[in-house]
Structure formats: structure tokens, C-alpha cells
Amino acid sequence: MDCNKCEASCKIRRANCEGYGAICYDPRFIGGDGMMFYFHGAKGGDFALVSDDELHINAHFIGTRPQGRTRDFTWVQALSVMFDTHNLVLAAKRVSKWDNSVDSLIIRWDGDTVEVPTDGEAEWRINDGVRDVVVERTDDTNSVRVTVSGLVEIDIKVTPIGAEENRVHKYHIPSDDAFAHLETQFRFVNLSDSVEGVLGQTYRRDYVSPVKVGVPMPMMGGEDKYQTPSFLSPLCKACRFKGMASRAGSSMAAIKMVAQY
Numbered sequence: 001m002d003c004n005k006c007e008a009s010c011k012i013r014r015a016n017c018e019g020y021g022a023i024c025y026d027p028r029f030i031g032g033d034g035m036m037f038y039f040h041g042a043k044g045g046d047f048a049l050v051s052d053d054e055l056h057i058n059a060h061f062i063g064t065r066p067q068g069r070t071r072d073f074t075w076v077q078a079l080s081v082m083f084d085t086h087n088l089v090l091a092a093k094r095v096s097k098w099d100n101s102v103d104s105l106i107i108r109w110d111g112d113t114v115e116v117p118t119d120g121e122a123e124w125r126i127n128d129g130v131r132d133v134v135v136e137r138t139d140d141t142n143s144v145r146v147t148v149s150g151l152v153e154i155d156i157k158v159t160p161i162g163a164e165e166n167r168v169h170k171y172h173i174p175s176d177d178a179f180a181h182l183e184t185q186f187r188f189v190n191l192s193d194s195v196e197g198v199l200g201q202t203y204r205r206d207y208v209s210p211v212k213v214g215v216p217m218p219m220m221g222g223e224d225k226y227q228t229p230s231f232l233s234p235l236c237k238a239c240r241f242k243g244m245a246s247r248a249g250s251s252m253a254a255i256k257m258v259a260q261y
Helices: 163-169 249-256
Strands: 020-025 029-031 034-038 046-051 056-064 073-083 086-092 106-108 125-128 132-137 145-147 150-159 180-187
Touching: 073 145, 073 150, 073 180, 086 145, 086 150, 086 180, 106 145
Parallel strands: none
Antiparallel strands: 020 029, 020 180, 029 034, 046 056, 056 073, 073 086, 086 106, 125 132, 132 145, 145 150, 150 180
16 A cells, blocks of 8 residues: 555565666666666676665676776676575576576575475475565566565665677676576665665664766765675675675575686
8 A cells, every 4th residue: 555645556566677776787776765877886896785783695797808998897797685594595596698588597595505485376485484585476587576574675676787788788798698687676664874885874763875966877886895796695894794694505506606707
């Protein structure tokens, strides 16, 4: 129910790239304050999107740098969601030719591959005695909603770089790689007023955006504060996570998974 309008409204079950908490394109963010900004990071790099006492989310970036450019074009290829003693990895497979009828989404729970059913309720769920974790399909392939009770809800879609997009933006994507990446929207529960991360900081009540308003591509800095030593590491200069998310096995599995780039 939308109580502002006193009427029933349809709930969007896909990532809304124009909504709060969205990360799409190369990559463009919509913060918790509603401000749009870009954060390019670096290809092959890992950056803390959100770091709070009970939740930490890293992103692995893929990218390309055409000749003559001084910085990379980048996209988010994988997410590492850490909480309590667990780690949930969501990643786009590397594919040479895009086919939307083929599922190109990788999901791993504490290092083990998760297969989300396509029939029945089309969901995978687990309860560790503390939280419910649910991954449910929102389309036949390449689109899911992830819910970690008491912490976050995430809508994720795997999408490629299309030929026209590649031509217009002059990405110079190689012919044998569709550069499959994630379009994502986050909805958080109970973030603290000290939350950090490229996206997380924008949810603080005292946050004032440093990006320039009115320019075509308002840029957010902070690569030095938010870069992590690996995809599964909750450590960075500004990070706050107090859990124990990475185990040796799951860390190695996830690092090998993203090492294809």
C-alpha cells in the first residue's frame, strides 16, 4: 500500500535504475539522498559499496581502456554481500555472445554454488538460525531478488553492453566479450548513522554530497578510502564491518571466480 496516495500501487520487482540505491551503466549511482553520481573505480578493482557494523558489500569492477583514454570505462560484474559469518556472491558470467534465454548469473553461498529453481516458487532459501536469506527469480533468467532479513533487499539483473551502446559511447568492447555486468538496486534496513562505502555514505542523515550539481557526469571520488585488498575482504581505510564474513574456502572460490577478468 502506498499510504501517501491511499491507494494500492504495483511494486516493481526489477532493479529501477532511476530509483534510490541504484547502480547501473558505467557505473551510475543514485544515492540514498536521491543524488546521481558516477564512480569509475578501476578495472579489476574491488571497492566497498556499503560498510556498516552488520553489513558489508563489495563490488568487483570490470572494464576497458581504449587507446588515448586516461582512465578506464568500468562496470560492476560481481557483488560480495557479507553479514554475520556468511558471504553471498552474485556475479555475471563472462560470455562471448549474449543470449538472454541463457542464465548468466552466478550465485554462491559461503563458497558453494546455488541453483535457483525455475519452477514452483522459483526461489532458494536458507535460515542459519538468525536470518532468512532468500533468492527468488523475477524473470526466467538473469534477474533475481535477494532478501537478507533485517539487513537488505537487492534487485539484480545481468545485462550486456549492446552494439549500439558500444558504438555511441566508443567503449571499444572486444568482439569476443559481451561485458555482462549487473544492474542493481538496494533497499537497506537499519543502517547506522556511521555507515560508509561509496553508496553507503549517502544514507547518513548528516551526509552532504560533494559532487558538482548540473554537470553531465558528476564524479564521486574516494577510490583510496574504499578500495579493498580483495573481493572478499571487508577491509579498507574507511570500512566499519565488525562481522567475520570470509572463510578460507569461500574466499578462494570467489577470488577464482572473478579472476577470469
